[in-house]
Amino acid sequence: MIHMNEYPPTDKDDITLLAPSFGSDCDWLNEVQAASCMPVKDAIALSFVKALSKSLLDPKNKNFPEIVALGFWLRNVSCPLTAQSDAQLHKPIGLTVHFAPGNVDTMFVYSWCYGLLLGNKNIVRLASQVTPIQSALINAINALLQLPEFAQLAARNKFVQYPKTSNWTARLSAIADARVIWGGDTSVNSIRAYAAKPRTRDICFADRVSAAILNGDELDNNDKIAHTAQRLLRDTLPYDQQACSSPRMIFWQGSTSALTALLESLAELLNEQIQPSLTRANEQLVFSQYAAANNGAEVIWRGQITAIVTQQPEAVISQHLGQWCFIVIPVTQPSDIGAYITDRFQTLTYAGYQSEEIATILTAPQYTGIDRVVPIGEALDFNYLWDGIDLLSGLTRVVNVR
Amino acid sequence: MSTSTKDIQACYQQQFDALLSQPVFGLDRAAKQRLLLPLLATLTELHQQRCAGFANILGSFSNESASTIDTLPFLAVRLFKLMELKSVANEDVFRLLQSSGTTGQTPARVTLDKATSQRQSKVLVAILQQVLGKQRLPMLIIDAPATVGRDAAFSARAAGIQGLAFFGRHHTYALNDDMTPNWSAISQFCAEHGSGPVLVFGFTFMVWQYWLDALAQKNQTLNLPHGVLLHSGGWKKLEHLKVDNTAFKRTIKDFTGITAVHNFYGMAEQVGSIFMECSHGYLHAPSFADVVARDPNTLRVTGFEQQGLLQVLSAVPTSYPGHSLLTEDLGVLHGEDDCACGWKGKYFSVSGRLPKVEVRGCSDTHE
Numbered sequence: 001m002i003h004m005n006e007y008p009p010t011d012k013d014d015i016t017l018l019a020p021s022f023g024s025d026c027d028w029l030n031e032v033q034a035a036s037c038m039p040v041k042d043a044i045a046l047s048f049v050k051a052l053s054k055s056l057l058d059p060k061n062k063n064f065p066e067i068v069a070l071g072f073w074l075r076n077v078s079c080p081l082t083a084q085s086d087a088q089l090h091k092p093i094g095l096t097v098h099f100a101p102g103n104v105d106t107m108f109v110y111s112w113c114y115g116l117l118l119g120n121k122n123i124v125r126l127a128s129q130v131t132p133i134q135s136a137l138i139n140a141i142n143a144l145l146q147l148p149e150f151a152q153l154a155a156r157n158k159f160v161q162y163p164k165t166s167n168w169t170a171r172l173s174a175i176a177d178a179r180v181i182w183g184g185d186t187s188v189n190s191i192r193a194y195a196a197k198p199r200t201r202d203i204c205f206a207d208r209v210s211a212a213i214l215n216g217d218e219l220d221n222n223d224k225i226a227h228t229a230q231r232l233l234r235d236t237l238p239y240d241q242q243a244c245s246s247p248r249m250i251f252w253q254g255s256t257s258a259l260t261a262l263l264e265s266l267a268e269l270l271n272e273q274i275q276p277s278l279t280r281a282n283e284q285l286v287f288s289q290y291a292a293a294n295n296g297a298e299v300i301w302r303g304q305i306t307a308i309v310t311q312q313p314e315a316v317i318s319q320h321l322g323q324w325c326f327i328v329i330p331v332t333q334p335s336d337i338g339a340y341i342t343d344r345f346q347t348l349t350y351a352g353y354q355s356e357e358i359a360t361i362l363t364a365p366q367y368t369g370i371d372r373v374v375p376i377g378e379a380l381d382f383n384y385l386w387d388g389i390d391l392l393s394g395l396t397r398v399v400n401v402r
Numbered sequence: 403m404s405t406s407t408k409d410i411q412a413c414y415q416q417q418f419d420a421l422l423s424q425p426v427f428g429l430d431r432a433a434k435q436r437l438l439l440p441l442l443a444t445l446t447e448l449h450q451q452r453c454a455g456f457a458n459i460l461g462s463f464s465n466e467s468a469s470t471i472d473t474l475p476f477l478a479v480r481l482f483k484l485m486e487l488k489s490v491a492n493e494d495v496f497r498l499l500q501s502s503g504t505t506g507q508t509p510a511r512v513t514l515d516k517a518t519s520q521r522q523s524k525v526l527v528a529i530l531q532q533v534l535g536k537q538r539l540p541m542l543i544i545d546a547p548a549t550v551g552r553d554a555a556f557s558a559r560a561a562g563i564q565g566l567a568f569f570g571r572h573h574t575y576a577l578n579d580d581m582t583p584n585w586s587a588i589s590q591f592c593a594e595h596g597s598g599p600v601l602v603f604g605f606t607f608m609v610w611q612y613w614l615d616a617l618a619q620k621n622q623t624l625n626l627p628h629g630v631l632l633h634s635g636g637w638k639k640l641e642h643l644k645v646d647n648t649a650f651k652r653t654i655k656d657f658t659g660i661t662a663v664h665n666f667y668g669m670a671e672q673v674g675s676i677f678m679e680c681s682h683g684y685l686h687a688p689s690f691a692d693v694v695a696r697d698p699n700t701l702r703v704t705g706f707e708q709q710g711l712l713q714v715l716s717a718v719p720t721s722y723p724g725h726s727l728l729t730e731d732l733g734v735l736h737g738e739d740d741c742a743c744g745w746k747g748k749y750f751s752v753s754g755r756l757p758k759v760e761v762r763g764c765s766d767t768h769e
Binding site for chain 1 (some may be wrong): 455456458459461463477478480481483484487654698699700701713728730732756758759
């Protein structure tokens with residue numbers, strides 16, 4: 001085990017400082033450790049976020065919808081916390097190390113943005129795989145950090161890349177006051193296995209699955225069906241339905257004919273958006289045959305998308321690889337979803353219901369899953385309340401003054 | 403066993419024996435329709451009765467009895483990696499064959515009973531005799547003894563070597579356990595047997611990477627003018643070296659003198675009924691097997707010279723529902739019954755693997 005002051009040996013050649021890209025001669029790690037935190041929602045941080053948003057919304061990024069989405073998100077970022085409220089002071093927690101996910105290129109900015117706004121010092125470890133989106137984001141951040149007005153931020157926010165096998169995860173873990181760990185379960189566990197300070201907070205985002213609950217009885221005309229299909233597409237398109245908050249299961253209350261109409265409409269919309277893919281068609285076949293063989297699931301739709309009907313989604317969801325396979329679970333009333341709630345269950349998107357109806361169900365103490373209930377079409381809208389965690393309180397320390 | 407199950411078994415046996423008495427590469431389309439189609443339909447029925455998972459999958463296919471081979475139901479081959487699918491009782495399991503699988507992947511698990519295992523050998527013998535003749539030949543194996551050693555996992559490579567070893571004698575391993583050439587064993591083999599017919603066997607990338615490359619580096623040639631080289635395992639690992647069949651054959655000839663080179667295409671999920679390369683460089687479906695290419699988007703049958711996902715059909719397996727499988731290999735059917743080599747049946751080439759799913763979203767990330 002690692003002692004507090006005995007850092008595991010790390011090799012400087014192992015790590016690349018991506019941003020700030022200037023003055024790399026100076027010891028960036030000492031610099032960030034020696035600096036004090038900034039106040040919560042400091043004017044400099046707010047103006048940086050505004051400037052970054054503007055830079056990302058530049059027309060040159062229009063071919064990267066993820067970057068544009070991030071630009072809009074930053075423009076209106078929701079951070080309802082002030083440095084002082086009632087008899088409480090809110091202070092940053094210290095040095096936050098973000099272990100960003102490799103497959104969602106923009107995620108590191110969402111994660112870091114809260115660390116920044118809350119006054120923390122941040123080290124962001126980016127995935128080793130360099131992608132065009134990652135480079136564009138790092139370039140935008142670098143351009144801003146070079147400006148004299150953001151010098152204080154440049155000293156306190158570092159973006160790095162290093163191989164998984166290096167000792168840097170151990171080194172950074174040993175100095176972190178908070179670790180924000182984006183998983184896979186395996187990644188989360190492997191990073192948490194590195195020793196941290198006794199009071200280090202771990203904020204972990206592990207593997208989750210999500211579902212939609214749709215009231216088919218409300219979908220009584222073509223416009224409503226098309227609108228619902230459009231929203232469902234919005235929730236599944238960005239990461240080929242693999243994002244943890246994209247619905248893979250559909251709880252369906254209503255007639256088979258309305259369901260068929262919805263799936264048909266969704267398949268048509270998808271056709272307009274993406275090219276047919278050899279791999280996707282095969283994945284859909286593999287998944288539907290697996291589901292059929294495993295628990296007798298019935299394939300009810302095959303085409304650009306695949307839909308199967310089963311009462312035992314748990315038996316097959318582990319083999320679900322996105323790719324527009326929908327696991328349909330017929331229900332007769334919203335409370336029927338209770339039987340399917342596990343602690344892996346993250347987001348429930350809904351259409352044709354009132355949010356209160358759903359919330360009432362979830363108050364039952366036996367349900368350990370579902371952390372988000374949002375209207376259909378908003379599954380991927382990131383927010384400081386995520387996975388049942390409040391990032392604002394997670395990345396701050398509260399001083400109780402009486 | 404119910405009477406009807408017994409009937410099916412007897413019916414299958416009769417159909418299989420009828421097939422076994424036919425010329426291996428001499429069945430034309432009409433003969434296959436008459437002899438192979440009803441056998442495959444019998445296998446569908448047999449596995450439907452004995453394997454619940456398979457029966458469930460059949461629900462998504464038409465109930466009508468197949469009128470042509472390409473209308474038979476098929477399973478996605480990956481299912482054997484994801485779950486156990488077998489059509490025999492546990493006490494009748496004779497061997498569990500595991501495919502090597504690509505690195506990091508779960509291997510396929512194929513359940514064999516004695517009858518299926520024996521049938522695999524019988525069919526393999528019949529097919530290989532078409533290119534090797536009936537004599538057992540001195541055999542040079544382009545692999546290391548450790549691959550099939552006592553501690554070795556029962557991998558597809560080991561299975562392949564063991565299966566082929568039956569066709570040789572004086573088995574000589576050309577590689578040491580560290581995959582370097584065993585030069586003294588190789589020279590001794592050539593000195594003793596090189597003037598006559600010999601069998602050389604190895605997996606395609608092993609032959610290229612550890613044998614031909616070593617010969618080239620040492621600037622050494624061998625002289626096996628009457629040798630037959632059988633190789634299999636796909637070109638995937640050689641893709642980055644831009645080695646194609648023509649270059650492969652030319653290099654073999656330059657460095658070993660071997661001109662009879664036969665690639666074959668087969669898989670752990672259908673051991674026995676392999677597809678053999680003819681003298682004109684095409685893979686042929688033997689009497690025991692057939693091949694269909696399907697449009698990967700619609701799964702409809704594609705025409706000749708159009709790339710598709712390969713579906714392979716085999717008369718062999720009764721212990722697991724693997725008689726009709728949709729592979730993840732892309733290939734092109736070039737024709738049927740009219741290959742210039744004289745062999746009947748569909749002839750085709752394999753063009754590569756279906757690209758893997760790109761992992762996106764928030765799952766495993768710490769790369």
